[in-house]
Amino acid sequence: MSTQPEPAEDTADAVDTEPGAPGTAQEAERDDAMDGVPSADAETAEEPQAPEPDDAGAEASAGEIAGAGEPPAAEDAQPGGEAGDGAGAAGEDTAAQMSEAEAELAAQRLERERIERRKAEKQRRIDSGAKLSGTAAELLAAVRAVESGEKPAATVFGEPRPAPRRPAPEPVRRPQPAPAEPAAVPAGPAPESVQAVRRVLTEGGAPETLAPQTAALLGEAAEESLRADPWQLLRVAGVRPEQADGFARALLGAECGPDDERRGRAITVWLLEQAALTGHTALELPRLTAALAQRGVPDPDAAVQSTLAEGEALVFQDALEETGARSGTVDAGTEGADETEERPVRVLVGLERYALAEESLADGLARLVNSVPKQDGAAEDWERAAASAQGSAADLIRAVAGHGLVLHTGGEASLAEPAALLRAARGLGLRAWAAAHGPLGRDRFAALSAGRPAAPPDSPAPDGPVPDGTHVVTLAGLLAGAEGPGRDADGALDLDLLVVLDAPQVDVETGALLAESLPDGARLVLAGDPGVLWSVGPGRVFADLLAARICPQIASRRPDPGPLGELVSGIGIGELSQVEAPGKEVVIVPVRDAGEAVHRTVQLVADSVPRAIGVPAEETQVITPGHGGAAGTRVLNAALKERLNPGPGRFGGFDPGDRVVHSPVPGRTLPGRVVRADADGLHLSCAGETVVVPKERLERTVRHGWALTAHQAVGGRWPAVVVVLPGDAVQALSRPWVYTAFGRAARHLSVVHGVDQALPRAVAEVQAKPRTTRLPALLAPQVPVSG
Numbered sequence: 001m002s003t004q005p006e007p008a009e010d011t012a013d014a015v016d017t018e019p020g021a022p023g024t025a026q027e028a029e030r031d032d033a034m035d036g037v038p039s040a041d042a043e044t045a046e047e048p049q050a051p052e053p054d055d056a057g058a059e060a061s062a063g064e065i066a067g068a069g070e071p072p073a074a075e076d077a078q079p080g081g082e083a084g085d086g087a088g089a090a091g092e093d094t095a096a097q098m099s100e101a102e103a104e105l106a107a108q109r110l111e112r113e114r115i116e117r118r119k120a121e122k123q124r125r126i127d128s129g130a131k132l133s134g135t136a137a138e139l140l141a142a143v144r145a146v147e148s149g150e151k152p153a154a155t156v157f158g159e160p161r162p163a164p165r166r167p168a169p170e171p172v173r174r175p176q177p178a179p180a181e182p183a184a185v186p187a188g189p190a191p192e193s194v195q196a197v198r199r200v201l202t203e204g205g206a207p208e209t210l211a212p213q214t215a216a217l218l219g220e221a222a223e224e225s226l227r228a229d230p231w232q233l234l235r236v237a238g239v240r241p242e243q244a245d246g247f248a249r250a251l252l253g254a255e256c257g258p259d260d261e262r263r264g265r266a267i268t269v270w271l272l273e274q275a276a277l278t279g280h281t282a283l284e285l286p287r288l289t290a291a292l293a294q295r296g297v298p299d300p301d302a303a304v305q306s307t308l309a310e311g312e313a314l315v316f317q318d319a320l321e322e323t324g325a326r327s328g329t330v331d332a333g334t335e336g337a338d339e340t341e342e343r344p345v346r347v348l349v350g351l352e353r354y355a356l357a358e359e360s361l362a363d364g365l366a367r368l369v370n371s372v373p374k375q376d377g378a379a380e381d382w383e384r385a386a387a388s389a390q391g392s393a394a395d396l397i398r399a400v401a402g403h404g405l406v407l408h409t410g411g412e413a414s415l416a417e418p419a420a421l422l423r424a425a426r427g428l429g430l431r432a433w434a435a436a437h438g439p440l441g442r443d444r445f446a447a448l449s450a451g452r453p454a455a456p457p458d459s460p461a462p463d464g465p466v467p468d469g470t471h472v473v474t475l476a477g478l479l480a481g482a483e484g485p486g487r488d489a490d491g492a493l494d495l496d497l498l499v500v501l502d503a504p505q506v507d508v509e510t511g512a513l514l515a516e517s518l519p520d521g522a523r524l525v526l527a528g529d530p531g532v533l534w535s536v537g538p539g540r541v542f543a544d545l546l547a548a549r550i551c552p553q554i555a556s557r558r559p560d561p562g563p564l565g566e567l568v569s570g571i572g573i574g575e576l577s578q579v580e581a582p583g584k585e586v587v588i589v590p591v592r593d594a595g596e597a598v599h600r601t602v603q604l605v606a607d608s609v610p611r612a613i614g615v616p617a618e619e620t621q622v623i624t625p626g627h628g629g630a631a632g633t634r635v636l637n638a639a640l641k642e643r644l645n646p647g648p649g650r651f652g653g654f655d656p657g658d659r660v661v662h663s664p665v666p667g668r669t670l671p672g673r674v675v676r677a678d679a680d681g682l683h684l685s686c687a688g689e690t691v692v693v694p695k696e697r698l699e700r701t702v703r704h705g706w707a708l709t710a711h712q713a714v715g716g717r718w719p720a721v722v723v724v725l726p727g728d729a730v731q732a733l734s735r736p737w738v739y740t741a742f743g744r745a746a747r748h749l750s751v752v753h754g755v756d757q758a759l760p761r762a763v764a765e766v767q768a769k770p771r772t773t774r775l776p777a778l779l780a781p782q783v784p785v786s787g
Contacts, residue, residue, distance in 0.1 A: 189215035189222070196223040204247040210236055227251065231266035241267050241295055258296050264303025267295050269312050272351050276538040279771040281358055281508055282316065282350030304349060314355050318777040320344040348774065354538055355774070357512040361541070362778035364515025368404035369551055374521030376430050376496055385424035392557045393417040397424055399552040400497070400523055407503075407545060408527035410556025411568065412717065412743065417556055418499045418527050419449040422471070430496040433484055435475040437502035437715035439670060439687030444717060445501060446470035475500060476668055479513050492519035502715045503528035507537025507667075508775070531572040532740045533711055534768065536667045544775040568743045574735060576763040584612060584748065591754045594630030594726040598639050601631075604722050604750050605706070606643050613748045615720040617644055618659070622707035623741045624724040625733070631726035637704035644706065651677035652698040661705040661712060662686055662693065669712045671705055710740045721745035724752045725759065733762035734769075 189212060198211040200223050213236050215222045225232055230248035233239050244266065249256045271291050275283050283291075285304070292300035307313045320343075382401035386394040392410075396417050399406045408418060418434065425432035434449065436442040450470050477483030478493070485494040498518065500506065503526040506514070518524060526542060534540050546553065559565055563585040570577050579586060589604065591597045605620050622640070627633045641647075647655030654660065658674040662684055672686030681694040682702065693702055707724075723741045725733070733755065742749060753759065 193220050193222060200226045204250040206247050229262045231262050234266045234270050259298045261306050264297050265307045267297060268303050268307040272313060276354060279538050281354040281538045281773045282348040283772060285347040285349055288349050313349050314352050316348045317345050320346055354508060357508045358774050358778060360512040361508055361515050362775060368524055371404050373404050373523050374496060381428055389420050392554055393420040396421050396554045399554055403552050404523055405551040406525045407553045408525055409530055411529055411560045413558045413560045414556030415445060415448055422449045422499060425497050432497040433495050434472045434499040435478045437505045439474060440716040441502055442472050442474050446472040493517045497523045499525040499527060501527050503542040504532055505535045505714060506541050507535040508539035511541045533714060533736045536711060539773050540771050544773055548776050548779050550779055564745055564749060571739045571763050574764045576760040587750045589750055589752045591752055597631045597724055597726045597752050597754055598635055600752050601636060601722055601724050602639050602643050609720050613720060619718060620720040621718040622722045623710055623713050624707055625729040629728060631724055633707040636707035640706035641704060651682055654682055659705045660702055662691060662702050710737050713744050714740060717744055717746050719746050720748040722750045725755045727754045730755050730758040734766040735763050736768045738763050
């Protein structure tokens with residue numbers, strides 16, 4: 001398979017139609033969990049599928065909505081396995097012991113429980129499963145009236161009244177997550193239930209290995225549920241619509257048809273899930289119905305209405321500002337005329353999970369913006385701290401002194417400013433903490449905030465736990481209670497100031513959990529480089545907040561130094577220019593094909609860079625667009641292992657000393673090394689901590705780590721980086737991808753270049769693919785427009 005993404009299939013074309021702009025949401029693994037399942041014949045009106053790639057390349061093409069169909073593990077979210085890899089095996093180990101990420105997942109379960117409580121409060125019961133009730137019914141009727149032309153949008157939705165300024169609701173406090181206990185491990189499905197599901201799957205021609213997963217998803221009545229609605233199989237990870245169609249046809253026979261209401265609902269939900277995998281928190285209704293039509297649903301509108309009626313999705317309408325209109329002011333003389341004008345609106349459909357997370361995030365951010373920070377230092381003390389800082393660091397300290405939410409932007413060198421803020425805040429007696437995206441960023445910032453000159457920017461991260469007293473943690477560890485100050489009696493984080501680094505990597509669910517975890521009067525600083533790839537999960541929280549302009553924004557004036565800083569800064573504004581590199585800081589290595597690219601990469605890591613630059617192989621990181629292909633991470637890691645740490649790979653292909661990345665949960669990438677293997681599993685050393693990965697989880701959670709993808713590398717920085725650009729990676733390239741990959745190098749960058757003019761063209765023309773989110777619209781009525 002090639003690192004070039006699969007051509008956008010029918011689903012993607014309907015949902016996102018911008019040609020040529022690769023997405024930056026996820027670089028996905030695409031292995032079919034349903035091999036052998038019969039696809040529906042022509043009667044289901046499914047279009048022929050493009051050949052299924054081994055992986056999605058790196059960045060999906062503009063129209064892609066994770067096009068292959070299975071919910072792929074994000075290219076960087078699941079470095080240890082392939083999206084469909086072991087779909088059956090995944091089910092069989094459902095009842096197995098929980099991984100070391102249980103503490104983190106406990107916090108997420110608490111968040112899900114809160115969302116369920118909000119769901120019960122916000123929704124009424126559906127009458128007869130056929131029609132909506134209450135506000136949802138009124139909104140859907142209004143949408144239909146506007147779409148049919150029966151009524152203009154202005155008369156249906158009306159001009160919204162100016163929202164009075166109100167304090168954001170108090171957050172729902174959660175108890176502090178308790179450490180993971182073996183007793184908390186949920187029991188898997190009953191063996192008899194799994195066996196019953198296995199019989200149904202066999203009858204429908206589906207792999208028996210999906211039985212444990214299916215039984216766990218559908219409960220004890222899974223057999224009856226599948227027989228009553230075979231398309232529920234589409235809820236299982238890795239199953240595609242055409243495969244669910246084939247399964248349904250085998251079970252239902254002549255009763256199965258493309259116009260089946262159950263099929264329409266299942267495909268609607270599946271499309272929304274695929275959209276979330278590429279970063280959207282909702283889809284515009286016309287795009288959703290177009291995608292349904294291309295999936296062979298005869299009446300897309302009816303399918304959406306049925307999905308809404310059953311409560312499997314929610315519908316929203318957001319008023320749009322007309323071009324040139326001024327927000328925040330209304331001319332009294334034209335008020336009557338405005339009432340008769342049609343106001344543009346967009347109708348969105350989204351999964352409740354992400355809709356409620358965005359609402360919760362908006363509430364929490366509004367509470368921070370509208371609340372008065374805790375009086376934890378005299379104004380003159382804050383001013384004295386700011387005066388002792390330099391440049392934009394002083395601006396940052398002053399902004400934090402008087403505001404609950406502050407945004408800070410800048411490159412690698414700008415991290416010195418949050419570090420200065422952290423030191424100043426602790427000097428004023430505040431309980432100040434910083435949270436990074438991963439352990440590499442945590443350890444690097446810990447050294448910076450402690451003012452240790454012995455750790456220059458181009459030194460590797462220390463192979464050990466972060467030193468005590470630095471007050472720097474990972475964001476996942478902080479929210480799970482595994483790192484940081486813990487929580488107070490109300491369930492809020494026990495701190496006064498939190499600086500979140502790598503803020504572009506925060507998705508809506510993480511953001512919601514973070515905002516609700518902050519105590520009243522706390523200050524939050526979101527700091528990051530807006531030019532890097534966005535989060536693996538749905539949403540674009542940092543970019544939406546920057547665009548909304550609801551709080552102070554401090555742009556660092558501290559440039560990244562040297563030829564590498566000059567190169568990366570130019571890429572950030574769309575220019576790929578030659579830079580003077582007298583110390584061989586930047587080296588271009590042209591190649592003709594993927595085979596030569598692999599050969600030259602191994603040569604650079606093992607010989608050229610250590611000899612000419614003085615950086616050993618263990619401190620050099622290879623970055624490539626995708627996992628698959630002739631020069632993807634799999635091939636490169638195999639070649640690098642053979643040269644740097646050859647061995648038989650007796651334990652799942654791994655040997656002691658192998659460089660690896662471990663992904664205990666999607667979105668987390670922990671670099672480490674193999675220590676040993678025994679009956680308990682593979683023993684890893686990850687950021688100074690010992691991790692044991694059971695054999696049954698190994699294939700899905702651990703990869704070799706000499707070569708990574710750009711998303712896996714976000715938040716890390718190495719003395720030397722080798723970026724591999726094979727000829728078949730052209731469609732994977734974009735400005736954010738190049739900016740992220742090149743920006744991981746601290747001292748030396750080698751580019752194995754096989755894409756000719758596609759590289760400067762991507763930097764100049766191919767920007768981040770837009771994501772559909774509701775956060776700006778949710779913030780608008782809650783937060784007054786700043787000045």
